[in-house]
Amino acid sequence: MKKKILFFLLVSGLSFSQQKNLKITDLPPKSEDFTFPKVSYPEKPLIENKINTFLQVNQLEYIPGSKISPSQLVSTGKTSYFNYVYFYGWEKLETPKNILSIAINGEASGAYPEGFDIWKNFDLRTGNLINAKDLFQPNSIKTVENLIQKTIKKKVNDFLTELKSEKNSSEKVLE
Structure with missing residues (x-):
């Protein structure tokens, strides 16, 4: 022992x-x-x-x-x-x-x-x-990619919503 x-x-x-x-x-x-x-x-x-x-x-x-x-x-x-x-x-x-x-x-x-x-x-x-292929099974990679895409899309949409809600938006912000 x-x-x-x-x-x-x-x-x-x-x-x-x-x-x-x-x-x-x-x-x-x-x-x-x-x-x-x-x-x-x-x-x-x-x-x-x-x-x-x-x-x-x-x-x-x-x-x-x-x-x-x-x-x-x-x-x-x-x-x-x-x-x-x-x-x-x-x-x-x-x-x-x-x-x-x-x-x-x-x-x-x-x-x-x-x-x-x-x-x-x-x-x-x-x-x-x-690589990601080394870490995940082939069918899981697409799921992970979709989760990342959704997260990015949400961040972009939240940012655009915030910009649109500003009261005194400059011309640059409006563009």
């Missing part, structure tokens, strides 16, 4: 320390317009590489190890978006032990600047991106 408890404590300690060894820092070159996450996971370098490669290719259109700076394409508008993209910050979100969630915020500039927030979730056992 004592051996089983000792074994359990050892395994628990190792699994709970799993995320303690995972660190996220800023991908160089950090600047006022470029603060992008870089994952460091010394115990699992293949998973670290997989997550960093995904994030950099997906968001920066940068291939890690290229001779150019990671921020060069997005900061000069030379990505497939043809816009300047600024990354202002990131945050590691609190999650269960085998999940890594990162929130990234920024702004894309075209004719008008538009802010954005991106959330990416990874399985720390494999390094794979976690």
Whole structure:
């Protein structure tokens, strides 16, 4: 019995320390317009590489190890978006032990600047991106999408009702 408890404590300690060894820092070159996450996971370098490669290719259109700076394409508008993209910050979100969630915020500039927030979730056992399809059964995804659509529609309708109810509406509000 004592051996089983000792074994359990050892395994628990190792699994709970799993995320303690995972660190996220800023991908160089950090600047006022470029603060992008870089994952460091010394115990699992293949998973670290997989997550960093995904994030950099997906968001920066940068291939890690290229001779150019990671921020060069997005900061000069030379990505497939043809816009300047600024990354202002990131945050590691609190999650269960085998999940890594990162929130990234920024702004894309075209004719008008538009802010954005991106959330990416990874399985720390494999390094794979976690999608909605990984979390829900196929028939449940449509239900979740419908709930989100209803919530958005309600928020928009409530906002429009509030605008219409203002007594001294300006021309801009009326538009």
